[in-house]
Amino acid sequence: MITRDEIVSFATMFDPQPFHLDEEAAKVSLFKGLAASGIHTFGASVRLLLESTFYLANGLISTGGEIQWKKPVRPGDVLRLRIEISDVVTDPDSDRGIVTLKVETLNQNGEVVQTFTPRIVAFKKSRNGVPASQGAS
Amino acid sequence: MITRDEIVSFATMFDPQPFHLDEEAAKVSLFKGLAASGIHTFGASVRLLLESTFYLANGLISTGGEIQWKKPVRPGDVLRLRIEISDVVTDPDSDRGIVTLKVETLNQNGEVVQTFTPRIVAFKKSRNGVPASQGAS
DSSP states (O other), rough: OOOOOHHHHHHHHOOOOEEEEEEEHHHHHHHHSOOOOHHHHHHHHHHHHTTTSSOOOOOOOOEEEEEEEEEEEOTTTTOOOEEEEEEEEEEETSSSEEEEEEEEEETTTTTTEEOOEEEEESSSSSTTTGGGOOOOO | OOOOHEEEEEHHHHHHHHHOHHHHHHHHSTTSSSOOOOOHHHHHHHHHHSSSSOOOOTTEEEEEEEEEEOOOOOOTTOOEEEEEEEEEETTTSSEEEEEEEEEEEETTOOOOOEEEEEEEEEEOOOOSSGGGOOOOO
16 A cells, blocks of 8 residues: 555655645645655556566566556555566577566556556576576575 | 665665665676666656756646666766757647657766656646746745
């Protein structure tokens, strides 16, 4: 769950705008109430992705992707992910490929609040020499 | 400046992978040394954008964009931005338009570590009725 205090504390560090900091100021904003910074939603989603069943040897390293913020995240919201592998590109001449995901972040009402389509580096072997499909410790 | 402690503390909350937490583990990773989480670089860049001369009445609210991580951000790195307005789309039937930026984040060596192309909501009038071009308090 994302709490009011977490929203304010994150925004104070990285996105100190009134609609992320103060209920009264947020009421007259486009958000019509306190809303988490999009970067906060992004970070919370990455945390959930790392805790998910999607796993790659050597960890999840992304070169980037398209992010879309669809709906505000409110104090008390409980987020979860819907993850789809949308593309896998391998290069026979390289030690790695790129896996593209479609990661949707949903709130407790099943509404999609964010989508992100990260391109993730996938190695053919883990960096300690064990084939990646056998997993790394 | 981004410090080692900030890198570890951010990663502990949102991106707890060995190469963001521990120097020794990071050495044998793709990053070849401790590196900030991309989300951390993203947040630090948003903070710099808010402190920049780019200003919109009602604040900066983005619907999303393409993010690319180009190079690792290391402990001690000092980041700055290069901001370009790449597109402005207005709709005569709407109270708002979309301004697209190209935001490059550079380190102290002038290397681009991240690019982000946010689409930002721009209102024709500020929400307290003053034309947006006159600014809001």
